Amino acid sequence: MGGVLSSVLGGGGGDEAVAGNESEQSRVMKFSSSARWQLHFNEIKESSKLLVVDFSASWCGPCRMIEPAFIAMSAKFTDVEFVKLDVDELPDVAKEFNVTGMPTFVLVKNGKEIERIVGARKDELEKKVLKHRA
Amino acid sequence: MHTYIHNIQNKHKLSSSFSFHYACNHDFIGLLTRMLLLLYTLQNLSYKYHFSSTSHHYLSLLSLQTHTHTHSSALFLLQLSLFCYIPTSSSDLPMAVSGFEGFEKRLELRFFNDSITNNNPMGLRLIDFESLDQVLNEVQCTVVSAVANHSFDAYVLSESSLFVYPTKIIIKTCGTTQLLKSIRPLIHLARNVNLTLRACRYSRGSFIFPNSQPFPYTSFEDEVVIVEESLPKSFRYRKASVMTPSNSNPSRAWHVFTASADVEPDETLVVVEVCMTELDRVNARSFFRRKGDEGNSDSAGKEMTRLSGIDMINANAFICDFAFDPCGYSMNGVDGDRYSTIHVTPEDGFSYASFECGLSLYDGGHGDIAEVLARAIDVFRPGCVSIATTYNGEDYDHEVTKRVERVLAKKLGLKCRSRLMDEFPGSGTVVYQSFTPRRK
Numbered sequence: 001m002g003g004v005l006s007s008v009l010g011g012g013g014g015d016e017a018v019a020g021n022e023s024e025q026s027r028v029m030k031f032s033s034s035a036r037w038q039l040h041f042n043e044i045k046e047s048s049k050l051l052v053v054d055f056s057a058s059w060c061g062p063c064r065m066i067e068p069a070f071i072a073m074s075a076k077f078t079d080v081e082f083v084k085l086d087v088d089e090l091p092d093v094a095k096e097f098n099v100t101g102m103p104t105f106v107l108v109k110n111g112k113e114i115e116r117i118v119g120a121r122k123d124e125l126e127k128k129v130l131k132h133r134a
Numbered sequence: 135m136h137t138y139i140h141n142i143q144n145k146h147k148l149s150s151s152f153s154f155h156y157a158c159n160h161d162f163i164g165l166l167t168r169m170l171l172l173l174y175t176l177q178n179l180s181y182k183y184h185f186s187s188t189s190h191h192y193l194s195l196l197s198l199q200t201h202t203h204t205h206s207s208a209l210f211l212l213q214l215s216l217f218c219y220i221p222t223s224s225s226d227l228p229m230a231v232s233g234f235e236g237f238e239k240r241l242e243l244r245f246f247n248d249s250i251t252n253n254n255p256m257g258l259r260l261i262d263f264e265s266l267d268q269v270l271n272e273v274q275c276t277v278v279s280a281v282a283n284h285s286f287d288a289y290v291l292s293e294s295s296l297f298v299y300p301t302k303i304i305i306k307t308c309g310t311t312q313l314l315k316s317i318r319p320l321i322h323l324a325r326n327v328n329l330t331l332r333a334c335r336y337s338r339g340s341f342i343f344p345n346s347q348p349f350p351y352t353s354f355e356d357e358v359v360i361v362e363e364s365l366p367k368s369f370r371y372r373k374a375s376v377m378t379p380s381n382s383n384p385s386r387a388w389h390v391f392t393a394s395a396d397v398e399p400d401e402t403l404v405v406v407e408v409c410m411t412e413l414d415r416v417n418a419r420s421f422f423r424r425k426g427d428e429g430n431s432d433s434a435g436k437e438m439t440r441l442s443g444i445d446m447i448n449a450n451a452f453i454c455d456f457a458f459d460p461c462g463y464s465m466n467g468v469d470g471d472r473y474s475t476i477h478v479t480p481e482d483g484f485s486y487a488s489f490e491c492g493l494s495l496y497d498g499g500h501g502d503i504a505e506v507l508a509r510a511i512d513v514f515r516p517g518c519v520s521i522a523t524t525y526n527g528e529d530y531d532h533e534v535t536k537r538v539e540r541v542l543a544k545k546l547g548l549k550c551r552s553r554l555m556d557e558f559p560g561s562g563t564v565v566y567q568s569f570t571p572r573r574k
Binding site: 059062103121123127 | 256259260261262263266277279280281282283287288289298430431432433452454468
């Protein structure tokens with residue numbers, strides 16, 4: 001849906017992309033502009049779908065460590081939305097969400113933060129996603 | 135259990151006799167079983183045996199004598215005495231023959247920062263995770279949890295911790311890990327991101343089970359040889375030192391080896407390494423997994439952090455914790471550019487906890503070093519504590535040393551039994567203090 005919207009609005013390429021390689025069926029969405037992100041966030045607020053936001057950075061070792069697991073989770077939980085935001089590309093959004101440690105996973109439902117996990121804690125993340133996906 | 139073998143002379147006789155003493159504490163049943171098995175074996179060699187019992191200052195004594203007469207020199211005359219000793223107090227219980235080694239080996243590698251620019255400020259943090267994981271494989275440990283901030287990456291390992299800063303790596307591993315195997319691969323990986331080694335520091339306390347360590351960790355001299363072989367020949371400033379308190383029992387020395395290209399240390403943080411043994415048993419119980427906890431090491435770790443009071447040591451720090459099964463705990467603390475790390479082996483008989491942090495002596499906002507140490511040590515209430523402080527680029531301040539001793543005496547009743555100092559070119563002053571509780 002977001003992909004269609006961005007091409008209809010004639011948005012420049014690279015504002016939104018699917019992260020990870022194609023063969024892994026990654027469903028992780030990536031936003032590089034605050035405007036695009038805000039648009040998307042406003043949309044998903046209306047639904048009761050669970051949103052998992054991964055705040056990470058290209059130079060953050062632990063972020064790179066958990067990335068394969070995050071991608072796998074996105075493929076597994078198709079009723080949940082997975083988004084990846086780079087704190088260098090979107091510093092204002094990182095600040096708005098009070099991100100200090102990385103990776104930080106924020107679980108959002110109906111526009112509100114319901115859980116937060118700081119650190120590459122794969123088991124804990126999966127547990128929380130399972131808990132809140134309904 | 136104390137095994138004792140006497141060889142009673144006589145090479146000229148056809149038979150020789152051995153006296154085999156077996157002193158045990160509370161394993162009477164097991165011992166009896168082993169004795170009966172031994173008897174059965176001996177029976178097959180057609181012994182003639184008789185029993186006798188004699189009184190002894192131990193609670194009971196069973197003496198078994200076996201004799202054999204044979205013309206074969208391969209068969210022996212065996213005399214077996216069996217002592218049974220029931221301990222009357224916990225101090226009679228011997229130390230475990232071998233248990234998990236809590237004392238860590240610590241390696242610090244520092245690199246020149248001339249390739250660190252505004253365009254490329256991340257240095258070592260650019261090394262890909264798979265490569266780091268491979269190095270850790272060589273050392274025989276693995277990552278169990280991790281977190282990062284703008285200053286560094288912090289990994290909790292199956293056997294301690296790894297910290298990656300742009301120009302500095304700190305690895306601390308316990309158990310029987312092969313830490314020194316990481317030096318060459320790390321230097322190589324650093325070169326791939328255009329970083330050259332500037333200084334190396336290897337330190338450790340004294341192992342609780344020194345004989346369980348693999349080569350070269352059975353002797354500090356051997357460890358030093360291995361480190362030196364892995365370093366560039368151009369490192370002119372090298373020093374190895376074993377700081378041994380004259381009065382400690384058991385002798386807990388502090389071993390340090392440093393080598394660097396420069397004589398002036400470049401490091402700005404003071405490093406404090408605290409080693410604690412004989413942990414208070416009640417406090418140590420916090421670090422055992424409970425039945426019915428959610429089975430998740432992350433959340434169990436969080437519980438332990440909270441229950442033990444570790445989260446109050448530095449309230450500013452974010453804590454990345456992990457609980458091992460069935461017991462054991464590790465955490466890394468992240469606060470700006472300052473790291474801290476705690477590792478706990480709670481089992482009675484070889485209980486151990488370590489606390490390490492990098493901090494600045496004079497930055498009031500992060501807490502006075504003496505207070506931080508008092509809070510950390512109070513979590514464990516150990517019977518024995520040692521503190522090794524490395525000043526790096528900071529000038530040695532004797533007031534700090536004295537204040538730490540005063541605060542620990544006043545708040546925790548710990549008396550400083552020894553204080554040693556040594557200078558390491560390129561690495562700064564190291565102060566090594568040992569404490570035990572003051573007898574009331």
